[in-house]
Amino acid sequence: MSSSDGAFSRWRHSEGAQGLILVSPTFLYALLLLAAPLATIVAISFWTQDYLVMIREFTLANYIRAWTEPLFQTLMLRSVVIAVIVTAATVLLAFPIAYYVSFNVRPERKALWIFLITIPFWTSYLLRVFLWKVILGYNGVLNSGLLGLGLIDEPLTFILYNANAVVITLAHAWAPFAILPIFVALEKIDRALLEAGQDLGESRFTTFLRVTLPLAMPGVVAATLIVFIPTIGDYVTPKLVGGPDGAMISNMIQLQFMKLNNGPLGAALAISGMIIVTAISLIFLWLNRRYLKVRQ
Known part of the structure; x- marks a missing residue:
């Protein structure tokens, strides 16, 4: 086993790694259900819409x-x-x-x-x-x-x-x-x-x-x-x-x-x-x- 593999194995069994494993599902859940929709709304706010067609061109007109x-x-x-x-x-x-x-x-x-x-x-x-x-x-x-x-x-x-x-x-x-x-x-x-x-x-x-x-x-x-x-x-x-x-x-x-x-x-x-x-x-x-x- 190489030194890098040994270091990774020790880190995987450390308290920090265990805590990260426990937090990861919650973090991914929040990322998918909160951050992703929020990022989508931010992106849409800089676009324009012509009836049913979304025009993906950057503009500040909406904020103005x-x-x-x-x-x-x-x-x-x-x-x-x-x-x-x-x-x-x-x-x-x-x-x-x-x-x-x-x-x-x-x-x-x-x-x-x-x-x-x-x-x-x-x-x-x-x-x-x-x-x-x-x-x-x-x-x-x-x-x-x-x-x-x-x-x-x-x-x-x-x-x-x-x-x-x-x-x-x-x-x-x-x-x-x-x-x-x-x-x-x-x-x-x-x-x-x-x-x-x-x-x-x-x-x-x-x-x-x-x-x-x-x-x-x-x-x-x-x-x-x-x-x-x-x-x-x-x-x-x-x-x-x-x-x-x-x-x-x-x-x-x-x-x-x-x-x-x-x-x-x-x-x-x-x-x-x-x-x-x-x-x-x-x-x-x-x-x-x-x-x-x-x-x-």
């Missing part, structure tokens, strides 16, 4: 139109604003729930609470959107209840088929995804650190700001990204409860691919949206690191 046309700018800005509002509302409402379960619920009952939090996962996402449509409708549950109580004289019209309905529906749909990572982060906090802070004269509020919140930031960051990234690309909810005033950039992307037969422009809009999401996410991560450094 995606970034300069007022309609696309409006939809992209609305998508970012809705996603930011949904993320902020969801995380701010999820944190107290996760905090209560972690710090106030007895250990033997925490599993029951987590079980109750995950109950919305049992129903179809589409079904939950339709239920909110019934609740927020002109003659829906909310308007009927408020009319019955005499709190309003006529049904509210600003809670359905606009951006408000999209925010409400998405915030409810993604709430469990925000609660769970925050809860996990809070569970990892050593309670002795909180007791030490109070023993040193800190109030419960200052202990929360200086100890609990910084240590829980990994969960907050995870919850923020988990909610923000898919929310900005949601097209089912805006289509069903958003109406013309609640349409987002994802609805335009679907329209370009499915109805207008302009895949290259749709691909350019999709890639542009991914660039914006990536930029906002990186800025958020940078601000979070600055916050943690200040707190240290």
